[in-house]
Amino acid sequence: xxxxxxxxxxxxxxxxxxxxxxxxxxxxxxxxxxxxxxxxxxxxxxxxxxxxxxxxxxxxxxxxxxxxxxxxxxxxxxxxxxxxxxxxxxxxxxxxxxxxxxxxxxxxxxxxxxxxxxxxxxxxxxxxxxxxxxxxxxxxxxxxxxxxxxxxxxxxxxxxxxxxxxxxxxxxxxxxxxxxxxxxxxxxxxxxxxxxxxxxxxxxxxxxxxxxxxxxxxxxxxxxxxxxxxxxxxxxxxxxxxxxxxxxxxxxxxxxxxxxxxxxxxxxxxxxxxxxxxxxxxxxxxxxxxxxxxxxxxxxxxxxxxxxxxxxxxxxxxx
Numbered sequence: 001x002x003x004x005x006x007x008x009x010x011x012x013x014x015x016x017x018x019x020x021x022x023x024x025x026x027x028x029x030x031x032x033x034x035x036x037x038x039x040x041x042x043x044x045x046x047x048x049x050x051x052x053x054x055x056x057x058x059x060x061x062x063x064x065x066x067x068x069x070x071x072x073x074x075x076x077x078x079x080x081x082x083x084x085x086x087x088x089x090x091x092x093x094x095x096x097x098x099x100x101x102x103x104x105x106x107x108x109x110x111x112x113x114x115x116x117x118x119x120x121x122x123x124x125x126x127x128x129x130x131x132x133x134x135x136x137x138x139x140x141x142x143x144x145x146x147x148x149x150x151x152x153x154x155x156x157x158x159x160x161x162x163x164x165x166x167x168x169x170x171x172x173x174x175x176x177x178x179x180x181x182x183x184x185x186x187x188x189x190x191x192x193x194x195x196x197x198x199x200x201x202x203x204x205x206x207x208x209x210x211x212x213x214x215x216x217x218x219x220x221x222x223x224x225x226x227x228x229x230x231x232x233x234x235x236x237x238x239x240x241x242x243x244x245x246x247x248x249x250x251x252x253x254x255x256x257x258x259x260x261x262x263x264x265x266x267x268x269x270x271x272x273x274x275x276x277x278x279x280x281x282x283x284x285x286x287x288x289x290x291x292x293x294x295x296x297x298x299x300x301x302x303x304x305x306x307x308x309x310x311x312x313x314x315x316x317x318x319x
Contacts, residue, residue, distance in 0.1 A: 003251040006269045007262075015262055016253045018078045026240060026257055027090070030067065033235075034060045034094075042182040050188055055236065058192030063239035065089040070240070070256045073102035084277050093169025093190075096154055098162040110252055111284040114218035120209060127210035134290055141202055147194030187240040192300040203237050203282055208245045213276050220249040225285070226263070233282050244276050 003012060037056040039278065041049040043299070049058045070076040071087030071295050087101040105119065106185040112118040129137075140146045177183050207227045214222040226246040242248075244259035272278055 004019040006266055006271050011265065013257050014252070015265075016075070018075060018255050019265050021081075021256070022257045023077045023255070027086075029065070030060060030240070032065075038177065038182075040183050040187065041185045041188060043179070045229060050185075050191070053185070054192035055196050057237060058196035058200055059195055061095040061189075061193060062204065062237070064091045065095045065097050066240045066256070068095070068097045068099060068102060069106060069242070071227040072099065072106055073252050075253050075255045084194040089165050089168070093165035094173065096163070099165075101162065110249065112224045112270065113220075113222050114216060115251060117215065117266050118215075121215060124205060124209040125215060127206060128291045129289060131300075132291045134286075138199065141198040142195060144194045150198065151194070165172075184268035194222045200237050203285065204242070206289045207238070207243065207279065207285040210285070211291060220246045221272070222278045224249045225288075227279045227282060227285055229282060237282055246314050263314065284311055 007015075033056060037053045037060065040053045041296040067076065068087045071083040071091060074080050074083045077083050077086065084099070087103070092099045092102070107118045109118060112121075126133075164181075168267055173189070174183065174186050177186050205223055209224060212223055217223050221226040224246045227233070227238060227243040228242045234241075234243065237243075241259045244256075244263050247254065247259045247262045248256075250266075251262060266272065279288060
């Protein structure tokens, strides 16, 4: 279904028009949270402060990755050049998301969503999963196993050209902390990346395309999920409005800061009536992803494709 079956062209134009001031405000909020997270253990060197800082920084690493995603759609800032620069250097550096490679793969996901050719099916087709299976996956996340594997992969795939934004971003970050006399709190970033980030990524992936009614339907209400996350969920798992994922797949040119408005408009027009794509929380997502499997249609369709479709790095750990 086209979004124009639900809203008119004037409404869509208003929703898809980027706002530079809103984009910069979102940017400022994300970096302010990063600064606050580092400040906490700097002024209160207690293990609890280090733990909180590491968790918040893992959430902001995901948040910067989401902003890289938004600029990959060229829908965050008004200027294409600004989207590409910010996605490469401002947002992609700290979480080490190579902008051009990410953009190519992600746009392919949008083009093929709802078909067996969707590359993202390699790490979500197994949901719903047995509770024991999901528990083992979560244990690998929080124990640091998957975090270490991701770091090893990044070292193995190191290339000066694509990794330059990462080196610059972390050089600036460590240099700033050193100049402020608190270089030790830089470790909070890596504690978060090893022990927290994999868990946040997994739950986010589950919420977007895990346990959905039908992976092989082209209707976003069938192959994608939206989560009505609370403040903590938005801080850690669904930052920068990525929790409105059905809306994003329905109209990918709508900037993330306008997705709540699109959600409200679609709700008013009855778009979600009888749909099962809305989860009231991330706990509901976990329950959905451990419910009884109702169909093996996806497994059958992907039986020959999955061996050739293999996600790399962090997403490879989603299996």
